[in-house]
Amino acid sequence: MERVPVLKIGDMLLVSIQIDMEDQTALQLQEDLADRIVATGCHGVIIDISALDIVDSFVGRTLAGIASISRVLDAETVVVGMRPAVAITLVELGLSLPGIRTALNVELGMELLARERGADEWQLEVDGDDDTETPAVTTP
Amino acid sequence: MERVPVLKIGDMLLVSIQIDMEDQTALQLQEDLADRIVATGCHGVIIDISALDIVDSFVGRTLAGIASISRVLDAETVVVGMRPAVAITLVELGLSLPGIRTALNVELGMELLARERGADEWQLEVDGDDDTETPAVTTP
Numbered sequence: 001m002e003r004v005p006v007l008k009i010g011d012m013l014l015v016s017i018q019i020d021m022e023d024q025t026a027l028q029l030q031e032d033l034a035d036r037i038v039a040t041g042c043h044g045v046i047i048d049i050s051a052l053d054i055v056d057s058f059v060g061r062t063l064a065g066i067a068s069i070s071r072v073l074d075a076e077t078v079v080v081g082m083r084p085a086v087a088i089t090l091v092e093l094g095l096s097l098p099g100i101r102t103a104l105n106v107e108l109g110m111e112l113l114a115r116e117r118g119a120d121e122w123q124l125e126v127d128g129d130d131d132t133e134t135p136a137v138t139t140p
Numbered sequence: 141m142e143r144v145p146v147l148k149i150g151d152m153l154l155v156s157i158q159i160d161m162e163d164q165t166a167l168q169l170q171e172d173l174a175d176r177i178v179a180t181g182c183h184g185v186i187i188d189i190s191a192l193d194i195v196d197s198f199v200g201r202t203l204a205g206i207a208s209i210s211r212v213l214d215a216e217t218v219v220v221g222m223r224p225a226v227a228i229t230l231v232e233l234g235l236s237l238p239g240i241r242t243a244l245n246v247e248l249g250m251e252l253l254a255r256e257r258g259a260d261e262w263q264l265e266v267d268g269d270d271d272t273e274t275p276a277v278t279t280p
Contacts, residue, residue, distance in 0.1 A: 002158070002191075003191060004158065004191070005156060005158065005188065005190045005191045005221070007154075007156065007188060007190075007221075007245075007246045008245065008246065008247060009149065009246055009247060009250070010247070014147075014154075014246075016145060016147065016156045016158070018142070018144065018145065018156070018158045018159060019158060019159065048145065048147060050145045050147075051142075051143060051144070051145045081145070081147075105147075105148065106147045106148065106149055106154075107148060107149060107150070110149070
């Protein structure tokens with residue numbers, strides 16, 4: 001059985017899918033990714049599918065599964081590198097990859113994750129700060 | 141023919157080799173990489189081989205070819221993620237990958253490239269500076 005490697009780059013994990021996804025490969029990838037998220041504490045997962053000519057419903061489900069697993073482990077998933085032809089076929093097949101965020105390439109995906117993470121942390125700071133009130137809140 | 145994607149991350153290109161290298165795939169990868177180095181102006185190439193169970197003399201030659209092509213295009217190559225068993229087999233086969241630098245994983249490879257690039261630029265600065273002499277140089 002072939003195995004898709006999971007590469008750690010900074011606070012993110014990068015997966016480049018190049019082989020045809022079969023049941024076992026997909027399950028193994030989901031397991032490997034979950035293990036690596038827990039082991040590294042990474043908050044972002046980037047899945048590059050630029051090598052794929054075809055994304056069928058099975059691959060779509062696999063990607064959605066990865067995104068869901070990552071989310072419960074406090075990591076966000078971005079799918080990058082989708083070919084134009086793949087996007088067209090996906091929509092023609094009625095698969096719009098709900099719940100999966102996309103970016104054009106790895107760099108834009110990293111930017112998206114970094115921005116979201118930054119926004120989250122800012123949100124947390126604002127929420128967790130007891131000493132000051134946000135200007136929008138008025139007390140009678 | 142399968143194609144290995146070349147991913148751009150910052151000032152570096154990342155290639156994750158997961159499929160068996162055949163003549164055409166290897167040539168195509170060398171061509172794609174050369175094109176991307178010229179198009180992006182990247183100064184570093186990282187080749188991840190953590191998915192490979194076997195590195196034979198053909199793969200070794202391919203990697204050496206990539207390193208040489210990159211070098212003439214002003215980019216350095218680092219091979220990362222080699223499995224312990226692959227390293228042992230390589231040496232047993234008498235292949236020690238001359239001219240190829242290695243690092244344990246993608247992050248360490250990036251660090252190595254960044255450090256070398258930094259050192260090069262510093263060297264250039266020192267060499268190009270006409271106003272000062274380096275202390276080691278003595279004039280009679």
